[in-house]
Amino acid sequence: MGVPYRWLIRPLLRFQDSEKAHHRSLRLLRLATALPFGGGTLKLLYHPRHEIPVELFGHTYKNPFGLAAGMDKNGIALRGWERIGLGFIEIGGVTQHEQEGNPKPRMFRANQSLALVNRMGFNNEGSDKIRQRLEVHFKRYGRPSVPLWVNVGKSKITPLDIAHEDYAATVHALWQFTDVFVINVSSPNTPNLRDLQNDDGLVRILDTCQKVNHQLADEHGIQPKPFLVKVAPDLTNEQLVHIALTAKNNHADGIVLSNTTLARPKTNHKQDANVFSETGGLSGQPLKERSTEMIRQVRQHVGKEWPIVGVGGISSPHDAFEKIKAGATLLQAYSGFVFEGPALSKSVVHGLKHSLDKNHYSSLQSAVGADEQPK
Numbered sequence: 436m437g438v439p440y441r442w443l444i445r446p447l448l449r450f451q452d453s454e455k456a457h458h459r460s461l462r463l464l465r466l467a468t469a470l471p472f473g474g475g476t477l478k479l480l481y482h483p484r485h486e487i488p489v490e491l492f493g494h495t496y497k498n499p500f501g502l503a504a505g506m507d508k509n510g511i512a513l514r515g516w517e518r519i520g521l522g523f524i525e526i527g528g529v530t531q532h533e534q535e536g537n538p539k540p541r542m543f544r545a546n547q548s549l550a551l552v553n554r555m556g557f558n559n560e561g562s563d564k565i566r567q568r569l570e571v572h573f574k575r576y577g578r579p580s581v582p583l584w585v586n587v588g589k590s591k592i593t594p595l596d597i598a599h600e601d602y603a604a605t606v607h608a609l610w611q612f613t614d615v616f617v618i619n620v621s622s623p624n625t626p627n628l629r630d631l632q633n634d635d636g637l638v639r640i641l642d643t644c645q646k647v648n649h650q651l652a653d654e655h656g657i658q659p660k661p662f663l664v665k666v667a668p669d670l671t672n673e674q675l676v677h678i679a680l681t682a683k684n685n686h687a688d689g690i691v692l693s694n695t696t697l698a699r700p701k702t703n704h705k706q707d708a709n710v711f712s713e714t715g716g717l718s719g720q721p722l723k724e725r726s727t728e729m730i731r732q733v734r735q736h737v738g739k740e741w742p743i744v745g746v747g748g749i750s751s752p753h754d755a756f757e758k759i760k761a762g763a764t765l766l767q768a769y770s771g772f773v774f775e776g777p778a779l780s781k782s783v784v785h786g787l788k789h790s791l792d793k794n795h796y797s798s799l800q801s802a803v804g805a806d807e808q809p810k
């Protein structure tokens with residue numbers, strides 16, 4: 436189904452507004468799982484035949500490839516993501532308060548460069564409504580069969596100096612339903628959000644969220660939830676390593692590398708150049724090398740045990756394996772799904788399995804950071 440998507444659907448997408456096409460696809464995915472044979476058909480077409488088990492964050496991930504934040508901000512198509520065989524699903528960015536985001540248009544496709552520029556600005560239904568949706572979903576269908584991650588952002592109306600309270604309120608609201616929280620201090624589309632990557636901002640957010648986390652864990656008599664920090668690519672390597680070490684020393688359980696970039700690649704293609712002149716964060720192919728380099732840098736400084744989640748420009752098994760060898764244990768994609776369609780999960784998982792077998796790795800974990808160590 437990868438080829439039909441590339442030859443039939445992708446050309447059609449060129450004539451549609453990017454955000455409208457996105458909402459249509461999400462609704463279609465949701466609808467497919469509501470139809471009598473829809474879920475089974477999705478599974479038949481897209482679900483990988485192989486598993487690549489990864490033990491992490493208190494769960495067994497059946498494969499390391501998940502959905503990146505931003506694709507399903509309000510968590511409306513959980514069963515669809517499960518059916519196409521993703522190893523985990525990240526919903527959000529969720530903010531404490533519901534917000535509309537920036538004026539439209541705010542999402543643009545650069546088709547030749549296989550890239551997107553977006554300035555969505557955390558449009559989402561807010562922590563209360565999303566909590567209600569998850570409550571209904573869990574009652575009706577039970578917990579999703581794969582770990583559910585929640586990406587937490589800051590509400591635009593909340594001043595920066597009390598951002599920690601805003602993050603903690605969302606954590607409190609969604610705690611019961613979440614397997615892993617990702618603290619997003621790196622979206623370029625909320626004014627000054629990236630300032631929270633500094634020591635004071637980050638430590639305060641982590642402290643406040645961990646307090647809520649431990650209190651709820653005690654009340655429920657279960658383990659606290661893992662917290663990851665998601666970082667921007669527009670940092671020097673020194674800044675990046677400093678932030679990673681600050682996160683690690685302040686009880687973050689791992690890091691997500693990376694969010695979208697403010698940088699722009701060179702292009703001779705006029706339409707893509709127009710897209711690149713738009714304000715916002717760039718994702719997709721042009722982000723790939725930088726995000727892999729970030730993984731390599733952080734892995735060298737944080738040691739083997741602290742997990743890195745690699746995201747940025749993954750659209751093939753080769754891209755995925757590069758990030759594993761650089762030091763990522765789990766992977767995610769957003770733009771790759773826009774350009775390659777839902778078959779991406781199957782092709783990445785099958786291709787990764789093939790690369791692991793071919794290179795005589797007994798598990799995915801034994802290939803993590805392989806660039807650094809002799810086998």
Ligand SMILES: Cc1cc2nc3c(=O)[nH]c(=O)nc-3n(C[C@H](O)[C@H](O)[C@H](O)COP(=O)(O)O)c2cc1C
Nearest residue numbers: 503504505528553693694718719747748768769770
């Ligand atoms: C339209 C859009 C919205 C996004 N929204 C979020 C978000 O709310 N929170 C977040 O942490 N990342 C968000 N991202 C970033 C992605 O999760 C991912 O880090 C980035 O796109 C790089 O991955 P990719 O090259 O596979 O797209 C968004 C990306 C896009 C394209």
